[in-house]
Amino acid sequence: MAGEFSIIAQFFDRAEARADIELGIGDDAAIINLPAGEQLVITTDTLNAGIHFPDATGPGDIAYKSVMVNLSDLAAMGATPRWLTLSLSMPEPNHDWLRVFSDNLFQALKMHQVALIGGDTTRGPLSLCVTAFGTVKPGTAMRRDSAQIGDVIAVTGTLGDAGLGLQCALHQRALNRIEHTGIVMSRLNRPQARVNEAIALREYCECAIDLSDGLASDLMHILKRSDCSASIDVANLPFSEVLLQECEEDERIALALSAGDDYELCVCIAPEKFEAAQKALRAIGSPLTAIGSITANEEGPEIDWRKSGHPYPNAKRGWEHFV
Amino acid sequence: MAGEFSIIAQFFDRAEARADIELGIGDDAAIINLPAGEQLVITTDTLNAGIHFPDATGPGDIAYKSVMVNLSDLAAMGATPRWLTLSLSMPEPNHDWLRVFSDNLFQALKMHQVALIGGDTTRGPLSLCVTAFGTVKPGTAMRRDSAQIGDVIAVTGTLGDAGLGLQCALHQRALNRIEHTGIVMSRLNRPQARVNEAIALREYCECAIDLSDGLASDLMHILKRSDCSASIDVANLPFSEVLLQECEEDERIALALSAGDDYELCVCIAPEKFEAAQKALRAIGSPLTAIGSITANEEGPEIDWRKSGHPYPNAKRGWEHFV
Numbered sequence: 001m002a003g004e005f006s007i008i009a010q011f012f013d014r015a016e017a018r019a020d021i022e023l024g025i026g027d028d029a030a031i032i033n034l035p036a037g038e039q040l041v042i043t044t045d046t047l048n049a050g051i052h053f054p055d056a057t058g059p060g061d062i063a064y065k066s067v068m069v070n071l072s073d074l075a076a077m078g079a080t081p082r083w084l085t086l087s088l089s090m091p092e093p094n095h096d097w098l099r100v101f102s103d104n105l106f107q108a109l110k111m112h113q114v115a116l117i118g119g120d121t122t123r124g125p126l127s128l129c130v131t132a133f134g135t136v137k138p139g140t141a142m143r144r145d146s147a148q149i150g151d152v153i154a155v156t157g158t159l160g161d162a163g164l165g166l167q168c169a170l171h172q173r174a175l176n177r178i179e180h181t182g183i184v185m186s187r188l189n190r191p192q193a194r195v196n197e198a199i200a201l202r203e204y205c206e207c208a209i210d211l212s213d214g215l216a217s218d219l220m221h222i223l224k225r226s227d228c229s230a231s232i233d234v235a236n237l238p239f240s241e242v243l244l245q246e247c248e249e250d251e252r253i254a255l256a257l258s259a260g261d262d263y264e265l266c267v268c269i270a271p272e273k274f275e276a277a278q279k280a281l282r283a284i285g286s287p288l289t290a291i292g293s294i295t296a297n298e299e300g301p302e303i304d305w306r307k308s309g310h311p312y313p314n315a316k317r318g319w320e321h322f323v
Numbered sequence: 324m325a326g327e328f329s330i331i332a333q334f335f336d337r338a339e340a341r342a343d344i345e346l347g348i349g350d351d352a353a354i355i356n357l358p359a360g361e362q363l364v365i366t367t368d369t370l371n372a373g374i375h376f377p378d379a380t381g382p383g384d385i386a387y388k389s390v391m392v393n394l395s396d397l398a399a400m401g402a403t404p405r406w407l408t409l410s411l412s413m414p415e416p417n418h419d420w421l422r423v424f425s426d427n428l429f430q431a432l433k434m435h436q437v438a439l440i441g442g443d444t445t446r447g448p449l450s451l452c453v454t455a456f457g458t459v460k461p462g463t464a465m466r467r468d469s470a471q472i473g474d475v476i477a478v479t480g481t482l483g484d485a486g487l488g489l490q491c492a493l494h495q496r497a498l499n500r501i502e503h504t505g506i507v508m509s510r511l512n513r514p515q516a517r518v519n520e521a522i523a524l525r526e527y528c529e530c531a532i533d534l535s536d537g538l539a540s541d542l543m544h545i546l547k548r549s550d551c552s553a554s555i556d557v558a559n560l561p562f563s564e565v566l567l568q569e570c571e572e573d574e575r576i577a578l579a580l581s582a583g584d585d586y587e588l589c590v591c592i593a594p595e596k597f598e599a600a601q602k603a604l605r606a607i608g609s610p611l612t613a614i615g616s617i618t619a620n621e622e623g624p625e626i627d628w629r630k631s632g633h634p635y636p637n638a639k640r641g642w643e644h645f646v
Contacts, residue, residue, distance in 0.1 A: 022362060026548065027467045028399035028533060029366035031459070034357050039345060042440065043352035044454060046410040048447030076351035087369040087452045117365065124371030129410045129452030131367060136354070144350045209351060225349065 007093055007121050011102040012086070018115045020082065030117040032083060038135040043073035049126035053189075054169050059097045060104035061189035062128065067108035069212065070132035071193035072263040076210040078142040078202030079134030081195055083117045084109065089124035112195050142201070142208035142267065147226035151207070151268035151294040154277075156197050156286055158240040159215060160252050161187035163259020180242045191263040197286050198265060204277035207268040214258040216303065216315060219266060223301035226268075231304040232292035234312055250314055253307075257315055268294055330416055330444050334425040335409070341438045343405065353440040355406060361458040366396035372449035376512075377492050382420045383427035384512035385451065390431035392535065393455035394516035395586040399533035401465040401525030402457030404518055406440045407432065412447035435518050465524070465531035465590065470549035474530070474591035474617040477600075479520050479609055481563040482538060483575050484510035486582020503565045514586040520609050521588060527600035530591040537581040539626065539638060542589060546624035549591075554627040555615035557635055573637055576630075580638055591617055 013025045022031035034040060047066050049055055067084065074081045086105070090097075109116060114132070165188030167173035168181050175181045194210070201208065207226065209218050215232075223230055234253045243252040256262075267288075269277050274290065281288040295304070305315035336348045345354040357363060370389050372378055390407065397404045409428070413420075432439060437455070488511030490496035491504050498504045517533070524531065530549065532541050538555075546553055557576045566575040579585075590611075592600050597613065604611040618627070628638035 022461075023464070023466065028396040028531075029364045029402065029457075031400070031464055032363040032365065033461075034363055040355040040357055040363065041352045042355065042406075042408060042454075042456075044408045044410050044441060044452070045443055046412055046445055046447070046450075046452060048412055048445060048450075051446050073351040077354070079352065083365075085365060085367045085454060087367050089369055089371055089450065118367060120368055122369055122371060123374050124369070124450060125448040127369075127371075127412065127447060127450055129367070129369060131365075131408060131454040133365075134352075138345075138356075141346070141354055143346065 004121050007098065011098045012116060012119070014106060021115060021117060024115070024117050032117065035135055037137070039138050041074055041077050041079035041134040041136055041141065042131065043070055044129065044131040045070050045073065046127060046129045057189065059101035063101045063105035064108045064190055066128045066130050067105060068191045068193045069263060070130045071112055071114065071195055072191065072210040072212070074132055074134040075194045075198035076142065076208050076265060077134070077136065078140060078198050078208065079136045080199060081112050081114045081132060081134040083133040084114050085117060085131045086119035087129040088119065088121050089127040091123065091126065112193070140202055142205055144207065144209055144222045145225040146207040147222050147228055147268040147294050148270065149228055149294050149296050150271060152271050152274045152290050153230055153232065153266065153268055153292040153294060154274065154288050154290045155211070155238065155264050155266050156194050156281065156288055157262070157264040158238045158243070159211065159262050159264060160243050160255030160259060161240050162191065162261035163255035164243060164246065166259065166261065175246050180246055183242050188261060191261065193263060194265045196284055197281055200280045200284060201265065201267055201277055204273040204280065205267045205269045209266050211262045211264045211266055212260055214260040215266065216257040219303060220301065222268065223303070227297065227301065229295045229297050229302050229304065230292055231295050231306060233306045233308065234315070235308040236289065236291045238287060238289040254314070327444050330421065334421045335439060335442070337429060344438060344440060347438070347440050355440065358458055360460070362461050362464070364397055364400050364402035364457040364459055364464065365454065366393055367452065367454040368393050368396065369450060369452045380512065382424035386424045386428035387431045387513050389451045389453050390428060391514045391516045392586065393453045394435055394437065394518055395514065395533040395535070397455055397457040398517045398521035399465065399531050399588060400457070400459065401463060401521050401531065402459045403522060404435050404437045404455060404457045406456040407437050408440060408454045409442035410452040411442065411444050412450040414446065414449065435516070463525055465528055467530065467532055467545045467548040469530040470545050470551055470591040470617045471593065472551055472617050472619050473594060475594050475597045475613050476553060476555065476589065476591055476615040476617060477597065477611050477613045478534070478561065478587050478589050479517050479604065479611055480585070480587040481561045481566070482534065482585050482587060483566050483578030483582060484563050485514065485584035486578035487566060487569065489582065489584065498569050503569055506565050511584060514584065516586060517588045519607055520604055523603045523607060524588070524590055524600055527596040527603065528590045528592045532589050534585045534587045534589055535583055537583040538589065539580040542626060543624065545591065546626070550620065550624065552618045552620050552625050552627065553615055554618050554629060556629045556631065557638070558631040559612065559614045561610060561612040577637070
């Protein structure tokens with residue numbers, strides 16, 4: 001059986017073209033040249049088998065998703081992604097598994113010209129810890145604490161698809177049309193970090209978060225950090241054709257608010273800039289949908305859920321670990 | 324039971340004094356200002372319960388060691404440590420455990436003025452993934468590929484103590500004196516990253532590695548990357564009083580070569596600079612012991628093990644995961 005170092009050499013030490021890497025895989029640490037005058041943006045996320053993905057998830061999906069959820073965090077800051085480290089724990093090294101895993105890892109990295117610069121491979125329950133690095137020009141990051149009263153709250157893409165995909169993956173749900181199952185499972189297992197959208201949006205927007213836990217939970221992070229409240233009209237939430245055909249209205253709203261794993265961006269934009277931002281996203285083939293607005297606190301940060309203007313009491317809290 | 328976000332707020336979001344942090348814990352990612360003209364050095368290491376530490380290891384030791392093994396990798400590059408992220412997976416959040424864990428984490432960080440800038444807390448088998456960041460002036464990093472034929476090979480501190488500590492921790496071994504057990508268990512559970520030694524050594528030295536797997540295995544990484552061989556005289560290996568009193572000579576040599584976990588530095592230094600390097604370390608109270616020299620390859624990278632000049636056939640391979 002191959003050792004740790006041969007696993008790294010065989011599967012993970014692939015030549016990278018980035019000129020900003022002084023020293024990549026193979027030493028005690030990597031050495032990076034940051035673009036002059038840019039700030040470093042750092043995020044890290046762990047994915048554990050049975051917690052963040054069902055045990056039956058294939059190695060290609062695991063690899064792909066582990067990259068994308070981290071690039072999604074960089075996108076939420078408006079950062080240009082550049083480098084990534086991977087720490088992989090697995091019970092036994094299996095070369096077929098590693099081949100598929102690493103091929104898909106590099107496929108996801110190449111979509112956004114990100115280089116794997118280091119990591120480690122060790123024995124343990126299946127788990128991936130990815131740390132991703134990007135850069136922004138000083139002062140241009142989209143931060144959770146920068147929402148302003150009156151801002152339009154908007155989201156990219158469509159919401160709730162990954163949540164329905166998880167129900168399918170766990171065999172809790174069969175869809176009416178088999179091709180729908182493939183679509184929502186793909187949204188669950190192959191999320192697309194909104195990197196290009198973020199780079200377009202950062203020209204117009206100072207505040208963003210990515211939707212990993214569901215809109216209800218994730219939007220509250222913005223409200224707490226920015227010390228404001230929000231009014232959201234669920235009638236404006238963007239849904240895919242699949243959800244429109246497969247789910248009742250309340251169910252798809254619940255998926256959007258609390259199922260998570262969509263990895264769309266939720267942004268707060270000054271009203272006078274919203275149209276230009278929407279146009280900039282349209283130019284790269286991506287929708288941007290206004291769903292509400294930032295309001296002043298009454299007692300503390302809260303979300304006033306509405307449906308076509310009327311109070312909507314069914315809104316649910318998003319998923320939070322350990323609750 | 325507290326949720327993920329309250330765990331972070333209660334135990335990990337402690338005010339940091341570093342002026343180079345633009346945005347720390349609490350957003351999708353951290354934002355860092357790198358010192359102008361310095362290169363970024365990045366390393367990551369995962370510690371899994373039952374693999375990297377015995378299941379009975381206490382939370383304080385786990386936290387302390389997870390910081391130090393990563394700072395040790397930065398030290399091996401000659402980098403000044405600055406920031407760190409922690410991804411913590413645990414089966415159930417236990418507040419007593421988290422209190423001791425986080426107190427010891429920050430104790431280790433403060434020893435070297437390192438700031439925790441982010442991470443995540445999630446459910447899963449007990450595992451820590453730490454990514455540590457430092458900086459070096461361009462061209463000054465100590466790299467594995469920079470050994471030169473004729474270099475003196477030297478090590479900091481004493482070797483083999485942690486290996487004996489592991490035998491005690493696993494109840495494979497009882498020492499003659501009880502206070503010896505405390506000393507070697509402390510070497511195992513509270514390793515000291517040679518940060519200050521590295522910063523002193525980088526003036527004199529272009530090539531280093533930290534001893535995590537044992538001298539035999541770790542030195543080979545230098546030899547392979549630098550395309551050279553080595554001659555080591557085990558009679559010169561530095562041992563603590565504990566190992567001198569508790570172990571037969573061959574046993575303590577075996578611990579030094581293959582037990583690992585010492586986190587001392589192994590450096591290659593031009594002979595004319597060795598005395599000055601040794602003096603610089605003496606000035607900070609740290610020994611530097613010459614144990615051999617870099618030689619030309621005959622057939623490929625190999626270590627010629629000697630004892631007082633004679634061939635020493637008992638040298639063993641270091642620990643390698645999955646072998």
